[in-house]
Every structure is written in structure tokens, then in C-alpha cells.
Amino acid sequence: MKAIGIILAGGNNKGRLGALTDHRAAAALPIGGCYRAIDFSLSNMTNSGIRKAAILTQYNSRSLRDHLTSSKWWNFGRKQGGLFVFTPFTSSEDSNWFRGTADSIYQNMTYLMRSSEEYVVITSGDAIYKMDYRQVIAQHAEKSADITVVYQKMEDKDLSKFGVLEMDGDGRLTAFVEKPTTPPPSNMASLGIYVISRKLLINLLNQVVPEGRYDLVQDIIIRFTKTLKIYGYEFNGYWNAIGSGVSAYFATNMDFLNKDVRDTFVNEYPYIETKPKDEPPAKYNIGAEVTDSIVGSGTIFNGRVDHSIVFRKVYIAEDAQVRNSILMEGCRIGRGCVVENAILDKEVELSDGQRIIGVSSDEPAVLKKGTRL
Amino acid sequence: MRKKEMIAMLLAGGQGSRLGVLTRKVAKPAVTYGGRYRIIDFPLSNCINSGVDTVGVLTQYQPLRLNQHIGIGIPWDLDRRNGGVTILAPHVKGGDSGEWFMGTANAIYQNIDFIDSNNPEYVLILSGDHIYKMDYSAMLQFHKDRGASATIAVLEVPMEEASRFGIMNTEAEDKIYEFEEKPENPKSNLASMGIYIFTWDRLREALLEDNQVHADSDFGKHIIPKMLDEGQPLYAYRFQGYWKDVGTIESYWESNMDLIRALPEFNLYEDFWKIYTNSDHQPPQYTAPGAKVKESLITDGCEIYGEVYRSILGPGVIVKKGAVVRDSIIMCDSVIGENSVLDRTIVDEECTIGDGVQIGVGENAPNEAKPNIYYSGISVVGVKTTVPNHVTIGKNCVIYGETAFEDYPEGKLESGKSVTRGM
Numbered sequence: 001m002k003a004i005g006i007i008l009a010g011g012n013n014k015g016r017l018g019a020l021t022d023h024r025a026a027a028a029l030p031i032g033g034c035y036r037a038i039d040f041s042l043s044n045m046t047n048s049g050i051r052k053a054a055i056l057t058q059y060n061s062r063s064l065r066d067h068l069t070s071s072k073w074w075n076f077g078r079k080q081g082g083l084f085v086f087t088p089f090t091s092s093e094d095s096n097w098f099r100g101t102a103d104s105i106y107q108n109m110t111y112l113m114r115s116s117e118e119y120v121v122i123t124s125g126d127a128i129y130k131m132d133y134r135q136v137i138a139q140h141a142e143k144s145a146d147i148t149v150v151y152q153k154m155e156d157k158d159l160s161k162f163g164v165l166e167m168d169g170d171g172r173l174t175a176f177v178e179k180p181t182t183p184p185p186s187n188m189a190s191l192g193i194y195v196i197s198r199k200l201l202i203n204l205l206n207q208v209v210p211e212g213r214y215d216l217v218q219d220i221i222i223r224f225t226k227t228l229k230i231y232g233y234e235f236n237g238y239w240n241a242i243g244s245g246v247s248a249y250f251a252t253n254m255d256f257l258n259k260d261v262r263d264t265f266v267n268e269y270p271y272i273e274t275k276p277k278d279e280p281p282a283k284y285n286i287g288a289e290v291t292d293s294i295v296g297s298g299t300i301f302n303g304r305v306d307h308s309i310v311f312r313k314v315y316i317a318e319d320a321q322v323r324n325s326i327l328m329e330g331c332r333i334g335r336g337c338v339v340e341n342a343i344l345d346k347e348v349e350l351s352d353g354q355r356i357i358g359v360s361s362d363e364p365a366v367l368k369k370g371t372r373l
Numbered sequence: 374m375r376k377k378e379m380i381a382m383l384l385a386g387g388q389g390s391r392l393g394v395l396t397r398k399v400a401k402p403a404v405t406y407g408g409r410y411r412i413i414d415f416p417l418s419n420c421i422n423s424g425v426d427t428v429g430v431l432t433q434y435q436p437l438r439l440n441q442h443i444g445i446g447i448p449w450d451l452d453r454r455n456g457g458v459t460i461l462a463p464h465v466k467g468g469d470s471g472e473w474f475m476g477t478a479n480a481i482y483q484n485i486d487f488i489d490s491n492n493p494e495y496v497l498i499l500s501g502d503h504i505y506k507m508d509y510s511a512m513l514q515f516h517k518d519r520g521a522s523a524t525i526a527v528l529e530v531p532m533e534e535a536s537r538f539g540i541m542n543t544e545a546e547d548k549i550y551e552f553e554e555k556p557e558n559p560k561s562n563l564a565s566m567g568i569y570i571f572t573w574d575r576l577r578e579a580l581l582e583d584n585q586v587h588a589d590s591d592f593g594k595h596i597i598p599k600m601l602d603e604g605q606p607l608y609a610y611r612f613q614g615y616w617k618d619v620g621t622i623e624s625y626w627e628s629n630m631d632l633i634r635a636l637p638e639f640n641l642y643e644d645f646w647k648i649y650t651n652s653d654h655q656p657p658q659y660t661a662p663g664a665k666v667k668e669s670l671i672t673d674g675c676e677i678y679g680e681v682y683r684s685i686l687g688p689g690v691i692v693k694k695g696a697v698v699r700d701s702i703i704m705c706d707s708v709i710g711e712n713s714v715l716d717r718t719i720v721d722e723e724c725t726i727g728d729g730v731q732i733g734v735g736e737n738a739p740n741e742a743k744p745n746i747y748y749s750g751i752s753v754v755g756v757k758t759t760v761p762n763h764v765t766i767g768k769n770c771v772i773y774g775e776t777a778f779e780d781y782p783e784g785k786l787e788s789g790k791s792v793t794r795g796m
Contacts, residue, residue, distance in 0.1 A: 266674065276655050
């Protein structure tokens with residue numbers, strides 16, 4: 001393969017996910033019954049033939065590292081290539097946190113220098129999508145582009161949260177408006193996925209970072225829009241970033257109840273891989289009434305669950321009712337509990353008869369990890 | 374030189390002919406169990422959980438699926454720099470004389486070089502036929518404490534059933550003085566579980582000597598009696614807990630159904646002593662609006678649109694709308710068509726059951742061709758079988774291959790009949 005990968009899994013997305021990212025990076029958020037957000041980017045990389053990838057992270061990376069203890073699940077633990085996890089470090093020269101996306105790559109310049117692959121694929125760690133980067137690279141080469149920015153035509157998303165592209169007839173970028181406050185020039189939003197030649201990336205970083213400019217979008221894409229050949233690549237498949245807020249996180253999980261979404265991620269090869277937990281099959285006991293739900297393995301049902309995402313090793317007691325909710329790994333729901341419009345983080349335990357009822361899918365009740373009521 | 378205290382030799386070459394069509398394409402240890410597992414996962418997981426990190430797996434009958442399943446042992450943490458899992462197949466030795474494994478002990482005899490290369494003090498002999506969780510390290514401690522040449526794991530069975538087993542007759546402290554294979558009048562109820570620990574130099578000597586006498590050298594028939602005759606110390610190690618030989622269609626079905634009880638005797642849901650298996654990937658499962666699932670185990674990747682009662686579903690099974698599955702075992706990646714009704718049916722891997730099919734109706738007539746295998750009312754659909762739309766199938770039937778509507782006279786297959794096509 002001609003490319004190496006970089007996954008930007010830096011932060012907790014400025015606290016937009018509240019208690020859900022108190023103790024984990026957004027990239028480590030559980031999704032779809034058994035995955036973590038970063039599984040999607042990692043699987044895309046390995047499924048695109050990328051054999052060497054780096055994850056750049058700094059915000060509470062423990063849960064992320066826990067998930068990544070072995071890279072073999074994504075086919076990375078190899079003599080050729082491998083998976084690197086880079087966090088900020090101190091050295092005799094500096095002891096900086098990552099001051100921005102460009103800076104985080106700059107601080108790990110050795111990773112780029114010691115590679116020989118022609119291209120670098122850069123993506124974020126909290127986006128849920130399935131993409132063959134080889135096709136992006138093919139277009140990149142065909143256009144002799146300096147940088148390729150993957151975009152999607154957004155129909156019903158709030159463009160003020162995205163970078164919006166303006167392109168000429170050939171697909172070459174003419175302007176890039178980051179988080180537009182005035183009416184945007186188009187509905188083509190950047191997905192934060194880039195292809196760039198490795199050598200060019202090294203040169204650009206060496207140029208901008210010493211000037212105190214640390215942001216990939218602002219200080220490279222926007223600054224060099226006119227001087228570099230930057231092209232757009234359109235992606236039509238399913239794409240959602242869960243880091244933008246609790247309602248986006250909730251909705252993206254619920255999307256797994258749609259057959260199309262499940263087919264894309266669950267049923268169709270190549271698969272999205274995750275760390276196996278070796279739980280036994282889910283057990284439906286006599287009182288179980290489970291409908292329209294995603295279920296993880298090792299879960300035991302004695303009560304009612306409808307329109308919900310139930311992760312692994314959850315226990316639902318008799319007469320409990322769960323609707324339109326997300327129950328993460330290891331939750332225990334006591335007898336007669338009612339849970340509706342809620343997100344229960346990992347290992348939440350509800351004693352008998354508790355009622356947890358959120359306002360709506362947009363404003364779900366959130367119980368943080370390990371809550372006991 | 375490499376030095377291992379104890380290595381395991383897992384006999385996985387048996388056909389398990391009483392499992393009928395279920396072992397037509399796979400050896401018995403590769404048959405699925407409990408939805409996501411294969412029988413061999415239990416001894417393999419027991420090994421790693423007991424700290425035994427070197428396992429030789431002896432294959433012979435239909436080894437392909439087994440080889441693919443085991444691979445380099447990653448799911449069981451048996452991918453090791455020193456040791457790990459090694460598949461040992463019969464092979465040609467010197468000149469052009471090939472040799473099959475002729476008996477359980479003969480199979481070990483033929484792999485003496487493998488065992489020697491690990492330089493063990495003790496060798497654990499296992500079979501890939503049983504469902505149980507067992508700490509072999511406790512058994513080894515027992516073996517060492519008594520300075521035994523061999524320790525045989527035994528299960529206390531009801532006295533009236535003892536004549537179906539190999540029985541160990543013991544004196545004080547469970548020292549064995551006699552072994553009787555399926556005795557008519559059993560003197561004890563300690564049934565051999567086919568799990569042995571031998572002190573390697575003792576076993577090595579016995580294998581070499583017995584090979585001169587018996588070409589089909591067998592542990593129960595030859596090695597154990599030989600060691601007893603020589604006055605070597607052999608002990609019975611009493612095992613307590615769940616242990617099932619899934620040797621017949623009926624016992625296979627029953628031991629699967631043991632798992633769906635509200636509080637099963639055999640608990641797969643504890644973190645301690647996990648059972649590992651090789652699954653390509655472990656995606657979530659989906660139960661659709663209108664689906665009904667009760668008293669069942671459903672594995673990763675299943676999609677349930679119909680109804681499932683008292684059944685075990687392996688990974689990736691699809692139960693379409695209006696279908697009803699009762700008291701059945703559906704193995705991985707099979708599809709049950711719309712409005713089909715299955716009662717007491719075992720559907721092997723990658724089968725396609727058409728729409729409007731009924732299986733398990735009518736009287737309980739034993740199978741005409743193999744009444745000793747299919748008699749308990751369970752119909753079996755073999756691996757990669759296609760059952761066409763709108764056919765009705767009785768009890769104790771066997772369906773195998775790509776069957777078409779014409780194969781079913783007037784769309785019916787009476788109880789006890791079989792249809793086999795191709796393959």
C-alpha cells in the first residue's frame with residue numbers, strides 16, 4: 001500500500017458530550033451495540049490496505065488505550081507496519097500538549113520521516129462511516145492533487161458546524177469556509193478526511209508550526225487554498241460524527257436500527273472490526289419482550305425492551321421496561337424499572353422500581369458511568 | 374531446550390458417527406454448541422484457563438473446518454513464541470508408508486517426537502468430545518501429590534447408568550485397582566471422562582512397549598490395564614460439575630437445551646473461566662418490531678423478524694417474518710424463510726430453509742435408514758442444505774444437499790424419510 005494513516009483522536013470535543021466524555025476520548029465512545037467509534041476509522045484503514053497507522057490522542061486516553069491493547073483485531077500487529085498510539089510527551093526541547101491538529105502531527109514528525117509510503121490518509125477518530133481510501137487516493141493521483149478533501153453534500157445537517165467547500169467545475173477547491181456564520185457557499189461539507197503526499201505534509205508542517213500556527217484546516221487547507229492544488233472527493237455513503245453532541249450520539253446509535261445502516265456496517269464485507277470480548281450469546285428468558293433493538297452478546301433479558309441499543313453484558317430484570325434508550329456495557333436494570341429516552345453509560349445499576357425518563361431523543365437523560373440508583 | 378511442566382494432547386480426529394449428518398463434513402470436535410461455540414472450544418479454553426499453553430491437536434477425520442477454526446490459536450491466546458497450538462495430522466513416515474492414527478494411544482505414540490520436543494514432565498490427554506469446564510492445574514496438583522504414573526478424571530454417575538461407561542474400580546484414596554469398559558455388573562460408579570494426566574517418562578515407556586503388541590493401541594483397552602498390571606500407581610480424580618458427552622443427536626440437542634433454563638447448571642455468563650471461540654467478527658444482533666424471542670440463546674449478527682421459542686441460534690442466523698422456530702438448534706449463517714415453522718429441528722451451518730416450510734410435523738416414526746441415530750423426534754438438516762418453499766417435513770427426517778420441490782412427493786416428506794442430493 002502506498003499510504004500510511006493518521007487518526008486524529010485528540011479530544012473530548014470540548015465537552016459537548018457532557019458526562020459521556022468525562023472519562024473517555026470521543027473516539028472511545030461505544031456505538032452500535034458492540035463497537036467503539038474508533039473501530040470505524042481503524043477498520044477503514046486496514047480494509048483499504050493501509051498497514052501502518054498512528055492514533056494521535058491526548059484527552060484521557062486510558063479507555064482508548066484499553067481498547068487498543070492489542071492491534072491484532074484490526075490486523076495491525078505486523079512486522080511490516082503496525083499501529084502507533086501517540087500522546088504528548090516531554091523532551092529536552094519542549095513539553096507541550098498538542099496545541100492543534102497540525103501541531104499534534106508535527107510533534108510526531110518521526111512517524112512521517114521514518115515511513116516511505118507516498119501518501120498520508122488523515123481522518124478523525126469519532127466518525128462513523130465505511131470508506132475505501134484507495135478510491136480517494138486514486139482520484140488524488142489522477143488529478144495530481146496536492147491535497148484531497150473528502151466532502152459530502154449535506155441535506156439536513158447544520159452546516160455551521162462544518163467546513164464548507166467551494167469548488168470549480170473540475171472539483172478544485174476555490175474557497176473553504178470553516179463553520180460558516182453567514183449563509184454558506186454550498187452544502188458540500190468537509191468530513192475531516194484528507195489525502196496528502198507525505199513529503200508535502202512534512203514540508204507544510206515544518207513551515208507553519210514554527211510560525212506558531214497549529215491547525216490543519218486553518219493554517220494549511222485555508223491558508224494554501226489558492227497556492228496548492230486542493231481537490232474535493234465526494235462521498236455518498238453513510239457518515240456521522242458522534243462527537244458533535246449528545247443528540248448526534250443518540251441519533252447515530254439509533255441509526256443502527258435501520259437495515260441499510262446495519263447492512264453497511266454489520267452484514268457486508270469488509271467488516272468493521274472491534275476488540276472481541278468473547279461473551280456468550282444473548283439470553284432471552286421467559287419474560288423477555290424485545291423488539292426493534294440492537295443487542296450485544298452476553299446480555300440477559302427478563303423484561304421489555306423496545307427501540308433501543310443494548311450493549312454487551314446488560315441485565316434486564318423482570319417487568320422492567322426500556323424504550324428509546326441506549327444501555328452501555330454492564331448495565332443492570334432492576335425489576336419494574338422504567339427507562340425511556342435515556343443514555344445509561346457503562347455499568348450503571350438501577351435498583352428495583354427506578355424511573356429514568358428523558359425529555360426526548362434530542363434531550364435524553366444521561367446517567368454517567370458507574371451510577372448506582 | 375524448551376521445558377514445559379505439562380503439555381496437552383487433544384484427540385480431535387473422531388468422526389462422532391452417532392451425530393449422523395452433523396459430522397458428515399466436520400469432525401465431532403468442530404460441531405457447534407451453544408450458539409457460538411464449537412465443542413473443541415471447551416477443552417482449548419480449559420487449557421489456557423488452567424495455564425497449559427502448549428497443546429497438540431490430533432486431527433484425522435474431516436480436519437478442514439477444525440484447522441480453519443484453530444488457526445494459530447489466537448482466540449485462545451495459544452499463539453505463543455514457545456509452545457502454543459500445533460495441529461498434528463497423520464503423515465507419511467520414511468519411504469512411502471503412511472499411517473493413520475489407529476487408536477487413541479497409537480495417535481500419541483505417533484507423535485512422541487512432538488511431545489519430546491517440548492520436554493514435558495507431564496502430559497495431559499484430552500478429547501474434543503465433551504462440554505465441561507475443568508481446572509487441569511488442580512488435577513495436576515492431585516497427580517503430583519500422589520506421585521501417580523497416571524491420573525484419570527472420573528465422574529460419579531448414577532449406578533444404574535454405570536454400565537454405559539468405562540468404570541474405575543478404586544480402593545482407599547481413590548487408587549485404581551481395576552478398569553472395566555462398560556461392565557455388565559459395575560462395582561463402582563466412577564466413570565472415566567477420557568481425561569488423563571500421565572507422567573511423561575512412564576507413558577512414553579508404555580507407548581513404546583504396547584506398540585510392539587497392539588497396532589491399535591488404546592488408552593482404555595491397553596495402556597491403563599498394562600500400567601495396572603505392572604503395579605504402577607494410578608489414581609481417580611473426582612470431578613464435580615457439568616460434563617456432557619454430546620455423542621448422539623438426542624444428547625447433543627439436550628445439552629444445548631440445558632443452556633436455556635433460567636438458571637442453567639452450566640453457566641457461560643461468568644467472567645471467571647471464560648470460553649473462547651474463533652468468530653470472524655462479533656457484530657450486534659437485531660430483533661425487529663413484532664419479533665418474539667423467549668427462552669432462547671441468540672448469537673451475534675442474528676436478525677430476528679419472526680418468533681423464536683426455546684431455541685439456540687448461532688451467529689448470523691436470519692429468521693424471517695412470520696417464521697416460528699421452536700425447540701430447535703439453528704447453526705450459523707442459516708436462513709429460515711417467511712412463515713416457515715420448525716419444531717425440534719437441528720439446522721446445520723449455512724442452510725437455506727425456504728418460505729412456508731414446515732419441519733417436525735406428524736408421528737414420531739424413527740428414521741428408516743438409520744433408526745439408531747434418528748429416533749428421538751428430531752429432524753436434521755445437514756450443512757449447506759437448501760429446502761425449497763412450501764414443503765412439509767416430518768420427524769426424524771434427514772435432509773441434505775440442494776433439494777428441490779420434486780424431491781418431496783406432493784410437497785411432503787413423511788416422518789422417518791430422508792432426502793439427500795449431491796455432495
